[in-house]
Amino acid sequence: MNQVSMTSALSTGQTSVAGASITAQAITKTYGEGPAAFHALGPIDLDIKPGEFVSLIGPSGCGKSTTLLLASGLEPLSSGTLEVDGKPLTRPLSEVGIVFQDHLLLDFRTALDNVMLQQEIRGLDKAVIRERADMLFDRLGLKGAQKKYPRQLSGGMRQRVSIARALVHDPSMLLMDEPFGALDAITRTQIRHDLEMLWLETRKTVLFITHSIEEAVGLSDRVLVMSTSPGRIIEEIKIDLPRPRPAHLGEYPEFSAYAEKIYSIFAKLGVYKF
Amino acid sequence: MxxxxxxxxxxxxxxxxxxxxxxxxxxxxxxxxxxxxxxxxxxxxxxxxxxYNVPLWLVPKPSNFLGRLVSDWQMIGGHAIATSITIVEGFALGVLIAVPLALAIAAIPALERGLYPVIVFLNIMPKTVIGPILIVWFGIGPLVAALIVFLMCFFPILVDAMSGFKAVDKRLFYISRTMGANEWQSFWKFRLPAAMPHIFSGMKIGVVKAVEGVIVAEFIASNRGLGFMVMQASAFMDISLMFAGLVAAAIVALFFNGAMSVAERVLMPWSRAGH
Structure with missing residues (x-):
């Protein structure tokens, strides 16, 4: 209890660890009922520490997105227990920002108004959030894009606005479902770095879903490798590389070792058919 | 050359x-x-x-019917206003019923399965057929014309609004729920504006149908409006007034289409923003 209040007190400040913890035991997800039921996930365990950057990587259909929806309370568990900051999760988490593969910005709002939607719906202080929005626009390379509509921005810029929207209310957790999947390689590398720098400063707990080994190793403290039918975690890899990590990860021999390890797991799973 | x-x-x-x-x-x-x-x-x-000295009763000269437009402007204007009111009534009724119904149908799958055959049947039925029935029920008057206009513009609005509400990305709901949005906020801030472009394209088709339908409706079922005026002029072989009515009807149609464009620009400024 004591620790809970401490964490939430920190989450509003600028201290080094402001994230929430996620603890899941034997959680599963089954869609539908009876003979048509589809067992999508689990049972899996998660133990994500405050301020940790954790990636889920695995082939399509391994339940990565389902894990994220369960961890945020957006979809109910079929079985198991899930606690966020030590408290059982019974409804959608609100101390959270979420970014999907598509920017999902509202066409009818300018970039800034899309971000300020968090303030409008949550009823937060307008001046404070506006200041934070401007700070995030600066940090994410969106200077001067405030008044533009999403269709006036490039794909990378839209995704940056989407990240600003997920962070503007200073949540304790950031959930990202293949956020860079639709971007070109150069933009992806840049935005990966920008996200890392922002994370180093704020230390939110990040649950990051990706198909890309480079992104997983380039960003994470820990990579959870998942496998299909039903989705489960089959390997946990701690990434022990200095931060901030460089654009060209090949600089580290350790990077190749980590990448090699994930490739070999995928090969064992038969993800690649060469 | x-x-x-x-x-x-x-x-x-x-x-x-x-x-x-x-x-x-x-x-x-x-x-x-x-x-x-x-x-x-x-x-x-x-x-x-x-x-070629074409007789007036066969084909009037532009100076004849444009002249009528000027000399009879009070009478023609009165009918044009009556027609416009009928359009507004029928169209507004169409929007007010079609949009909430589309939302309900998009939200409740059972409702869609139950109502869709009825909607398809009513849509495929020629709307003017119902005119004589409505006359029996309500008597000849602008109300019947407004109801026919309503039937004509209702379906395109309903169908487009439905596809608009259905096209809203499920992940947008997830985002709105993490924000803690209640049902009302999620409708006003996410669903309705996201569906607006679809609703608007339905409304644009609806307006075209309405201005087309209103004249026919007034031919058969009204005692006011431009359609009624043209029918009466026809009975008196007043061909220059019929042509004047045609021009007036075109002006009314032009006005409503223009009003839709303006409304679109005001309500959806994002759809016009350039690159």
Whole structure:
């Protein structure tokens, strides 16, 4: 209890660890009922520490997105227990920002108004959030894009606005479902770095879903490798590389070792058919 | 000649052509050119009708029916206003019923399965057939015309609004729920605006149907409006008034289509923002 209040007190400040913890035991997800039921996930365990950057990587259909929806309370568990900051999760988490593969910005709002939607719906202080929005626009390379509509921005810029929207209310957790999947390689590398720098400063707990080994190793403290039918975690890899990590990860021999390890797991799973 | 025109570079075109081209590409310019073309056509018509001495009761000269538009402006204007009110009533009723119904159908799958056959049947049925039935129920008057207009514009709005509400990305709901949005906020801030472009394209088709339908509805079921006026003029063989009614109906249609464009620009400024 004591620790809970401490964490939430920190989450509003600028201290080094402001994230929430996620603890899941034997959680599963089954869609539908009876003979048509589809067992999508689990049972899996998660133990994500405050301020940790954790990636889920695995082939399509391994339940990565389902894990994220369960961890945020957006979809109910079929079985198991899930606690966020030590408290059982019974409804959608609100101390959270979420970014999907598509920017999902509202066409009818300018970039800034899309971000300020968090303030409008949550009823937060307008001046404070506006200041934070401007700070995030600066940090994410969106200077001067405030008044533009999403269709006036490039794909990378839209995704940056989407990240600003997920962070503007200073949540304790950031959930990202293949956020860079639709971007070109150069933009992806840049935005990966920008996200890392922002994370180093704020230390939110990040649950990051990706198909890309480079992104997983380039960003994470820990990579959870998942496998299909039903989705489960089959390997946990701690990434022990200095931060901030460089654009060209090949600089580290350790990077190749980590990448090699994930490739070999995928090969064992038969993800690649060469 | 054409070869020469082709080989002449753009910059060396004569200033007159250049200016005409500029004129054509600007909005005011295209309006001016359009008016000039219409004026030329009417002038030709006037000239030919005078030249061949066409009798007035067969084909009136532009000066006849445009003159009627001026001399009878109070009577024609009154009918035009009646027609406009009928359009507004029918169209507003259509929007007010179609949009909430579309939301309900999109939200409740059972409702869609149950109502869809009925909707398809009513949509495929020629709407004017219902006119005589409505006359029995409500008597001849603008109310019946408004109901026919409603039936005509209801379905395109319903169908487009439904596809608009259905097209809203599920992940947008996830985002709205992490924000803690309640049902009302999620409707006003996410669903309705996201569906607006679809609803608007339905409303644009609806307005076209409404201005088309209103005249027919007034032919059969009203004692006011431009359709009624034209029918009456026909009974008296007053052909110049019939042509004046035609021009007035076109003006009413133009007005409503223009109003839709303005409404779209005001309500959805994002759809016009350039790159």
């Amino acid at each position: 054409s070869e020469q025109a082709l080989s002449t570079p753009q910059t060396e075109r004569s200033p007159l052509w250049y200016r005409l081209d500029r004129l054509r590409s600007s909005f005011a310019g295209s309006a001016v050119l359009g008016l000039l073309a219409i004026a030329a056509l009417l002038g030709l018509w006037e000239w030919l009708a005078t030249l």
